[in-house]
Amino acid sequence: MKAFAALFTAIDQSTKTTIKVNALSDYFQEADDIDKLWTIALFSGRRPKRAVTTTKLREWGAEVAGVPLWLFEECYPIVGDLAETIALVLPPNQTTDNRSLSQWITDLREVYKADDEAKKAFVLDAWARLGGTERFIFNKLITGGMRVGVSQKLMTRALARATMRDESELAHRLMGNWHPDDTTWHALIEAEDASADASRPYPFYLAYAIEGGPDALETPEDWRAEWKWDGIRGQLILRGGEHFVWSRGEELMTDRFPELARAVDYLPDGTVLDGELLVWHAGEEYPASFNTLQPRIGRKTVPKKLLTDAPVVLHAYDLIEWQGADIRHLPFAERRAMLEQACKDLAPEAPVKLSPQLPFKTPADLHAYRDRARGAHAEGLMLKRADSPYLAGRKKGDWWKWKLAPLTIDAVMIYAQAGSGRRANLFTDYTFAVRDGDALVPFTKAYSGLTDKEFRQITTWVRKNTLQRFGPVRQVTPHHVFEIAFEGIQASPRHKSGVALRFPRMLRWRHDKPLSEANTLDDLNEMLRIFG
Known part of the structure; x- marks a missing residue:
C-alpha cells in the first residue's frame, strides 16, 4: 500500500504530464505484478464493490473521531469527499501496516460478505493501522470511489516506457471487459497472444x-x-x-x-x-x-x-x-x-x-x-x-x-446547491425555470459553463439571497437570467414543465436581461414542437 500511496501522491500533487508518466513508469517497473495489475484496473474504473455503506462509514468515522454525527455531517459537504472527510477528522497516526495494495483489496472483498459487526471491526482496525495517504486510499477503496487524474492515454504511455512495448498495442490490450480476477499481468501486458480475446475492441x-x-x-x-x-x-x-x-x-x-x-x-x-x-x-x-x-x-x-x-x-x-x-x-x-x-x-x-x-x-x-x-x-x-x-x-x-450551434433558451435561476470536490465551498449546481404567466416553472438543472470567478460571484449572492433551505438545496430570489445551451429537447411526463433537455449547460450569465425578458413555457413548447 505504501508504494501505491507514494504513486497516488505523486500523481495527485502535480498537473505536469511528464511527472505523472515518470511516476507511473517507475511504479510499473518496480511493483509486484498483481499490484501493477490492480493499479491499472483501479485507474481505468475497475474498482472493487463498495464493502460498507456510506451511512455506516460516517457513523463510525464520527465515533472514532469523538465528534457528534451532526458535526461530521456539516463537515462532509464542505470537504466534498467522504474518504477525505474521514481521513481529516480521524486522530492522526503513522502507518504501521505493510500489506500490499492487492492484499488490502483481497481483505476488502472478503469483508464484503461479513456482517456489520465484523465490517466495523475490520474498518476500525484498518484506521488504527493506517495513516496519512494510506488511510485516505483505504477509505477510497472501501467506498468504491477511487478516481485518479490519469487518462488511458497517459497510462499507456507510462506502460510503454516501462515495458518497452508499442503504445498503440498496449492501448488495444487494455480495452475490453478484463478484470484482475480473470487475467494476469503477463497475459494482459506481456503475452504474445494477448490480443487473441475474440471480444476485445480497438481503442476509438x-x-x-x-x-x-x-x-x-x-x-x-x-x-x-x-x-x-x-x-x-x-x-x-x-x-x-x-x-x-x-x-x-x-x-x-x-x-x-x-x-x-x-x-x-x-x-x-x-x-x-x-x-x-x-x-x-x-x-x-x-x-x-x-x-x-x-x-x-x-x-x-x-x-x-x-x-x-x-x-x-x-x-x-x-x-x-x-x-x-x-x-x-x-x-x-x-x-x-x-x-x-x-x-x-x-x-x-x-x-x-x-x-x-x-x-x-x-x-x-x-x-x-x-x-x-x-x-x-x-x-x-x-x-x-x-x-x-x-x-x-x-x-x-x-x-x-x-x-451544429446548440439550441439556447434564457432561464431564471431559482435553486442553488454546492458542488463537490474542489467546488465544495461554491454554489455551482443550479435549477432553472421559465416564465408561465406570473409563475416560474422549473425545467432543467445545469452545473457547467461558467468561470470560477463567476461561480464565486454567484456564491456570494446566493448566501445573501436565500429564501428557504431544503437540505443542501437553497431556494433563491428569482433574479438572475442565464442563457442555457442544450443539444436536444424531448417530451417528458416526469418533469413539471413536460420537457427534458439533452446536455444542458450554462452558455453565459445574462447580466443585460431582467427577469421579465426570460423565455416562457410557450417558447419551450414551441422548441419541442420544432426540434423534439
Missing part, C-alpha cells in the same frame, strides 16, 4: 472540434466529409462466429442490441466496424432522433415492442479489421474503399448500413450540408483526411468534428 479514434469552421482547410480534395450522427458510437466485432458490440466508453452492449446478431450472416468473420448505433425505420431517408434511441440505452433486456418501435442498425463509417487483420495503419481512403466493397451487397434487412460520404468541392458546400444537419438528425459534420490512419485516442490534425 476521436476527433477535435474544428475552430472557425472548414474554411481554413487547405486542399479540400484531400479531405472526406460525412454526417456526424446523433446516436451511440460503437464497434461491431465479428470473430469466431460470434458478435460483440462495444460503446466508446468501453461498455459491452451486445445484449442491448440483439438485432445486430444477424450481422454474422452478412459479413465475414474477422470484421470490426466502427460506426454509429441509430434507430432507423425501414423506408426512412434519415434515422430517427436520439430521443427515439434513448429508451434502448439503459435496457439490459429489450421487449419485443421496443425492438419493433425502435429498431437499431449500425451505420458503419470505418473498417478497422478485415479478414482477421488489423488494418488501422491503412489510409482512411483505402479503408473506406474496402468498407464500401464489404457493404455493397448487403440486403435491406441487414442490421448494418453504409454511412454515406458527402461530396464537396468548396467550403461553401460544407456550410450547406451543415445547415441541413438538424433535419437529417445529425449533430453536424465529420471531416477526415483521406490519408489518415486510424489512431488511438484524440489526436489533432486528421479528424475534425464541426457540430
Whole structure:
C-alpha cells in the first residue's frame, strides 16, 4: 500500500504530464505484478464493490473521531469527499501496516460478505493501522470511489516506457471487459497472444472540434466529409462466429442490441466496424432522433415492442479489421474503399448500413450540408483526411468534428446547491425555470459553463439571497437570467414543465436581461414542437 500511496501522491500533487508518466513508469517497473495489475484496473474504473455503506462509514468515522454525527455531517459537504472527510477528522497516526495494495483489496472483498459487526471491526482496525495517504486510499477503496487524474492515454504511455512495448498495442490490450480476477499481468501486458480475446475492441479514434469552421482547410480534395450522427458510437466485432458490440466508453452492449446478431450472416468473420448505433425505420431517408434511441440505452433486456418501435442498425463509417487483420495503419481512403466493397451487397434487412460520404468541392458546400444537419438528425459534420490512419485516442490534425450551434433558451435561476470536490465551498449546481404567466416553472438543472470567478460571484449572492433551505438545496430570489445551451429537447411526463433537455449547460450569465425578458413555457413548447 505504501508504494501505491507514494504513486497516488505523486500523481495527485502535480498537473505536469511528464511527472505523472515518470511516476507511473517507475511504479510499473518496480511493483509486484498483481499490484501493477490492480493499479491499472483501479485507474481505468475497475474498482472493487463498495464493502460498507456510506451511512455506516460516517457513523463510525464520527465515533472514532469523538465528534457528534451532526458535526461530521456539516463537515462532509464542505470537504466534498467522504474518504477525505474521514481521513481529516480521524486522530492522526503513522502507518504501521505493510500489506500490499492487492492484499488490502483481497481483505476488502472478503469483508464484503461479513456482517456489520465484523465490517466495523475490520474498518476500525484498518484506521488504527493506517495513516496519512494510506488511510485516505483505504477509505477510497472501501467506498468504491477511487478516481485518479490519469487518462488511458497517459497510462499507456507510462506502460510503454516501462515495458518497452508499442503504445498503440498496449492501448488495444487494455480495452475490453478484463478484470484482475480473470487475467494476469503477463497475459494482459506481456503475452504474445494477448490480443487473441475474440471480444476485445480497438481503442476509438476521436476527433477535435474544428475552430472557425472548414474554411481554413487547405486542399479540400484531400479531405472526406460525412454526417456526424446523433446516436451511440460503437464497434461491431465479428470473430469466431460470434458478435460483440462495444460503446466508446468501453461498455459491452451486445445484449442491448440483439438485432445486430444477424450481422454474422452478412459479413465475414474477422470484421470490426466502427460506426454509429441509430434507430432507423425501414423506408426512412434519415434515422430517427436520439430521443427515439434513448429508451434502448439503459435496457439490459429489450421487449419485443421496443425492438419493433425502435429498431437499431449500425451505420458503419470505418473498417478497422478485415479478414482477421488489423488494418488501422491503412489510409482512411483505402479503408473506406474496402468498407464500401464489404457493404455493397448487403440486403435491406441487414442490421448494418453504409454511412454515406458527402461530396464537396468548396467550403461553401460544407456550410450547406451543415445547415441541413438538424433535419437529417445529425449533430453536424465529420471531416477526415483521406490519408489518415486510424489512431488511438484524440489526436489533432486528421479528424475534425464541426457540430451544429446548440439550441439556447434564457432561464431564471431559482435553486442553488454546492458542488463537490474542489467546488465544495461554491454554489455551482443550479435549477432553472421559465416564465408561465406570473409563475416560474422549473425545467432543467445545469452545473457547467461558467468561470470560477463567476461561480464565486454567484456564491456570494446566493448566501445573501436565500429564501428557504431544503437540505443542501437553497431556494433563491428569482433574479438572475442565464442563457442555457442544450443539444436536444424531448417530451417528458416526469418533469413539471413536460420537457427534458439533452446536455444542458450554462452558455453565459445574462447580466443585460431582467427577469421579465426570460423565455416562457410557450417558447419551450414551441422548441419541442420544432426540434423534439
